[in-house]
Every structure is written in structure tokens, then in C-alpha cells.
Amino acid sequence: MLLKHTTDQVKERKALTVNPAKTCQPVGAMYAALGIHGCLPHSHGSQGCCSYHRSALTRHYKEPVMAATSSFTEGSSVFGGQANLMTAIDNIFGIYEPEIIAVHSTCLSETIGDDLCQMVAKAREEGKVPFGKHVIQASTPSYVGSHVTGYANMLEGIVKYFPEKTDERLRQINLLAGWVEPSDMRELKRLVGLLKVKSVLLPDTSDVLDTPMTGKYEMYPKGGTTIPDMVSMGDSMKTVGLGDWGTRKAAIALDNKCKVPFDIVDLPIGLRASDRFIQALAKAGKVSVPESIADERGRLVDAITDMHQYLYGKRVAVFGDPDNILPLIEFLLDMDMKPVYTVSGTPGKAFMKRMEELVGKQCPEAKYKNGPQADMLLIHQWIKQEPVDLIIGNTYGKYISRDEGIPFVRMGFPILDRIGHSYFPSVGYMGALRILEKILGALMDKIDATSPEESFELTM
């Protein structure tokens, strides 16, 4: 057993994270930047960072992931990385010809005091940024926040730079996506289309990290939010941010810069969060909800009704990123399941408060924690104390699932050992249906595999 050292004795840990339920900021910044068209992410730090982030994203999406690096040396760490960044900007525009370079910092560059803002300004002054090309930046030291906050910081960097306010107000809304998959981005656009609302989705990794096989390698695939679209965001009627951790910063920045008011709603994961999303869109776009969307919702409720006898009272352990798991937990509760254990490595006080609101009455026995030491060791120790019927989280849950013989549904980042997340959405009513299908599949596969012969059932 891989995790045989884990016991049910939870001890206060001050200084140690074991099997983290998060990773560092820069990978989030890189992912967000890949969602704008013609953009090359750039990692201002040691070579390894860039290599690790590209590998992590490649393993999850099974797609080429391009990003450049400042390739810090001993010298840069003493004298600062400015020279590296200047050379890098020169080289990148000269060779790779992106429209945009999205620079993010690393723990090293931040610790030695590199100021990206000032450096990028200097590059502009010195004419290193060709006409019509752009360099944007975000501060993402690895010793702050998590991959989720890195994503949020890059999103903020993008909206601070591109949107412009003109005299013309456009009949469109801005949709800021929290960290979801390319398939989810596609689904968000489909739903907005059904509502007949004109919108700009930022970022948009569909057609970037789920590209078709053509025999050609495109460094800049056709997807991603375009520059004109991003510029137009300053004239939109409203911004709807999906997920507090991922989008609030950007929504505020856009409001400050272009006076576009915003609403933050949860990522539309599960039934009620999808309801709120559709309502927010309808309100922002001043449209009514079409019957086709009501039908999708009806089908989801119908499926839950059909199968609710298998869901009642099932104990679930959930780990992942706050924007994604909070609405998921609400969905589990709505399906009469019990999200008894929840951890998220991403810090933020709001998490505990939201959890309390969600589970306080409906599942008072629930244990939950976020931030440092809210890791896979902790959730395993809780499971050892009293087992669960189901685990939901990224691929790293497979160790616990195997050791304890618990059904496991993969959701979140990273998923290194299954496909599907790039193609089938988890957002909206159809996404919720997929989550339900996966949960039932996992629970029922175990029943089929372990039930004694006499109670092995054909019809379920």
C-alpha cells in the first residue's frame, strides 16, 4: 500500500505539507495566458519552472504547450533578471512572432526584487516591443496563493491592459471564466448563444488546448480571446465573473478602469449554480431564458429523480480548487449526498465561511479546511477515521482510492491518467448531468464488482 504510513491520528502540523492539494501560481498564469489568441506565455525565472509548467499542462491536456523562459543564471540571481527579460522580449518577437507576450514572475525573480512592471515599461521605451505587439505582465510568486490565484493575477493583468472605454456602449457582456477546461469554455459560449446574448469570454482556451489533428503543428492555434474583443470589453454593459477566486480581481480592475459594473457568481457547476449563472446572464443581457435551456435543466432534474435512491446519504470526500468545489458541494447536497470531508490547498478566509453556509445545517458532521496543510494527507487521515463512499478530485486521489477501495471520480486539475475533461464539459446543466453520470458509474461499478452473487443485480 502506497500510503501505508498514513494513520487516523491527525496532529497539528506547523511546517509541512504532504501530498499538496494545490500547486504554484505561475502555472495558473500560464494557463490563463494560453486563453488569449496569439499569446506566448513567458516565465521570468529559472528554466525549470517553465519546463515543469509546460509538462504539467501537457500531461493534463495532451496538447503541445508553448512558453518561453528568461533562463535565469547565477548572474541574474545576483544582478537581477532585467537583462534576461530584455533579451527574451527581443528574441521572442524576432523568432516566435506572437501578438502578445504574457510575462509572469516566479518565486526567484520576486525574491531578488525584479519589478516586472518597470522592466516591461523599459522594454517599451527602448523600442523592444514592435508596433502593434503587446507585452502584459502579472506578479505570481510561488510563495503566495496557489495556481488559482496565479490564474486570477494574469486575468487581472490582461484586463488592466487591453480593454478601452470609448463613448459607445456595446450591447454585450463580459464573461470572465474561472479556471475551467476548454470543453467548459465551449459550453459557456454555447449557453450564452442559446440566450442570444452577445458576449466576450475571457480567457478562452477552447481551440487552443483541444485542437483537432490536422497533420500540422500550429504554434498559435485559432482559439483564444482576440485583441479586438478584449479591447471592446471596456464598452460592455456588464461583467459577469464566474468564481470568486479566479475572477473577482479582474472584474474589479475592469470596473476601475472602464466603469463596467460586475456581478460575481459561482462557476456554473451543478444545478443551482447553473441556475444562478443563467439568471445572471439573462439579467446582464436583458433577455429571457429560452425553452431549450429550461429543457436542459428539466432533463437534469429528471435524471436525478430517476436515480436518487442510489445517492441518498452517500458520504463523499472532495478536494480541489475553491471556485470549482464550492458549487460542486452544493450540488452534492442537492442530490442528498453528504460531503463530509473537503480540503483545498488554496488559501482564502471566504472558503471556510462559504463551506459553513453550505454544510452547516445539511451536513453538520462535515470537516473541511483550506490553505497550507489542507493537503491529501489530512483528507486521507479523516477518511481513515471514518470512511466515505466516494472521492471526488484530481488524479492524485487515486492513491487513497486504491488503498481504501473507495470509488473515485476525477474532477479538477490536474487529471493525468484519464481523458474526457477536454471534450465533455462539467459546467451548465449538461455538465451537471455528466458529473451525475460519473458519480453513479463509480458507485455502481463498485456495487457490481463487490456484491455477493445472490444480490448481484441486472437492473439498477
Add this chain to the structure above:
Amino acid sequence: MNTFIKDRQNQILTKGKNDAAIACGKASVAGSVSQRACVFCGSRVVLYPIADALHLIHGPVGCAAYTWDIRGALSSGPQIHRLSFTTDLKEKEVVFGGEKKLYHALISLIEMYKPRGAFVYATCIVGVIGDDVAAVCKRVTRETGIDVIPVMSEGFSGTKKDGYKIACGALSKLIGTDTTFKAPEHSINILGDFNLAGELWMLSEYYKKMGVNLLAAMTGDGRIDAVRKAHTAQLNVVQCSGSMIGLAKEMKEKYGIPFMKVSYFGIEDMSDALYEVAKFFGSDEMMQKARMLVKDELSKLLPALQKYKQELEGKKAAIYVGGAFKAISLVKALRLIGMKVVVVGSQTGNQDDYELLQELCDEGTIIVDDSNPNELAEFVKQTGADLFIGGVKERPIAYKLGLGFCDHNHERKEALAGYEGMLNFAKEVHASVCSPVWQFMR
């Protein structure tokens, strides 16, 4: 797009056209989409397979998260190496130092996991914020009796190769600490095999059949106590020259243990690796056994290879791997199954490696150091390659270009070393190059 970075021109050559010496061992140009990693990565991959040791990564969370169980280095016993431990440094420690946190982390880990030893990896910022990692390690060693070894692998302080050296330095601190052990006759250490997909087990089986005793494997299926005894072996057999040759040289100097460079990949190199060891021990009986073994294995392997060779004959391959020594073996192995290498490159090759490659390759083969995706895509197009051999970052690019792919890095799923490995390799290459999926490409 220009595809080629100007400063890199002397890191690329075409055999028969420009046969000047290739420039290598250079730092990557800032702004390139390099496929290379960092010093920490080098140290981490070398020490990682030591399965009964703690591997604590001192730094912010990322470096631990990205190296959590990503290398298929198998262990026949303990599995502590597959977990992820980090001090998860925060802003507070960046300002006030992380030594206290490191100390507490080590103490709780040693209590929880009862390891045989511990490695503490210093990542980028640890050096910059001035933590005295060595002092903390020393203190914990004193208090717990467990050897805690600092691995000063700050990412920026060189290349991945420098990381290998630092890892070897850490091993060298352990070697020789078992002062009572006496090695049996004909004992060797294997250096530079990491037991990916169980390859080391295959190799040690071969040597066992010859009457050779494997003392310490560094670091495949590695154990702290075996490393302690490694100085008592009579011979060091070194694979993957890039990562471990430094340690072999040091052990020669310090303990008078000779070493030989081998490769376990492909029939010729694998057989040589057995014969050379027999030759070294000067035992006719051993040589006889080695010959028997090779004959036996080949009589099974060669007929089995035929069917793949027939279908692969004349197909072209591009190779881009970490170490150049591996590339050399690959060129030979591909020849054996009828394939021709048209592009070959590495992240960390040295002058000698590249000269050997130049000698070995056919006219027109492109040889490249520290390449990037654009270059590689262009080379593949120019040469019309059918197969790409590389690692995780190259796989999706190869597929997008409509090429077959074989992972010869740590994500290999089948053993590729030895005779059995050669057959696996042929099967894998064949399955990918001849997959029906390519016909559906628009």
C-alpha cells in the same frame, strides 16, 4: 516565423554538409522555448528512486507538486519516494528565513515515516534568502540519528547536468559509511539506471545468471543502506554517462574502484555490457555464461523482431532526448529494426557524445543541441520523419505533426532496456508508426 534563433546556428549541424564541431554545454538563450529543465530537476531525478529515503523539497509548493511521482522508477519494497513532501514556503519565510520550518518539517516527517535517510532539496529561493540548510540537516541528524543530506540544487545555479553532479555529491556522502560490510566476490554497482518500468530488475537478472553480484544500484530501486556499502564493490558499471560518470570517477579516486561505461539499450550495447563485465573479472566461466545468455536471448529475440523489421524497413526517425549517450544507443537500435535516423539531438550532450553521433550517423542527418519545438517541427518536416522519440513535452507535437511516437524518457510504460526491452521497443515503435490513426488525418 524565422524558426531558428541566430545565436543557435553553431548548435545545429548536418552530417556531410557542415562537419564542424557542434557547440554544446551552452546556457539556453533567454526567450527560447527550450525543452530543458533546471538544476533542481537534475538532482531530483537522480536521487528520486531511492525508495526508503525521505525526499523533502525545501521551497514554495510548486517544485514538490511537479515532481510528485512522475518518474516510473519502481521499487520492490518501500514507496516513500513516491510521496510529495514540501516545506511550502510562504512570504513570511521569504522575509524571515525558512530554517525553523525546515527543522520542524524534518522532525515530523522522520517521526511519521521512519525513513532510512533523508534528502533535503534546496530550490531557487532558499539560497537567495540565506537559509543554512546544511546546518539544519546536521542538527536533525544529530538529534534523530537519521542521515539528513542537503542537496543544494537551486534551479538557477547551472543546468540540469549540474544538478546531476550535486546529486552525485549527495550520494558520495553516504558511500563508505558502512565500514563493516565485506562484499562477496564479483560484486558490481550499477550507476545511472533508474529502474524505469523495472529495467534494473531485468539487468540484475542477467548479471546474476553470469555469477555477478549486484551490490548497489544507484539509484534504481535504491536503498540507503546499499549506497553505504557501494565502496566495497570491485567494479562500477555506468549507464547514462551524463548523470553518473562524475560519481564513478570520484569512487575510482577515493576507493580505487574502476568503472566502465555501458549502455543497456539495443542488442550490441546490451551484450557488450555483459561481455565487458566478464572480461573485467577475467573469468572464463563467466564469459561462457554470458555468451550462453546472449545466445539464448538472441535466439528468441531475433526471429521475433523480424516481423516488425519488415514493416519498419526504410522508415525514418527523429530523436530528441535528455542525454546524448542514450541517443547513440537509439541510433543503433533503430538500425536493427530497419529504421534510419534523420534527426538526432539532446538537451545536455557534450562534445564527445556529439562527435560519436557524427561518426555513427548517416550523411544528411541533422544533429542538434538544446533544441526547441519550432526547430524540431521544421527538421521533421524537412526530413520527412515517420517517428519521433522524445519525452513528455515532445509527444503532443509529434502527434500533431502526424508522427508516430515513443517515450524514451521517464514516462515509458514498458521496459526498453535489455533483450526483452528491445522487443518492447520494436513493438511500441511499430504500433505507433503503423497505427491506422494516421490515415484519418486531413
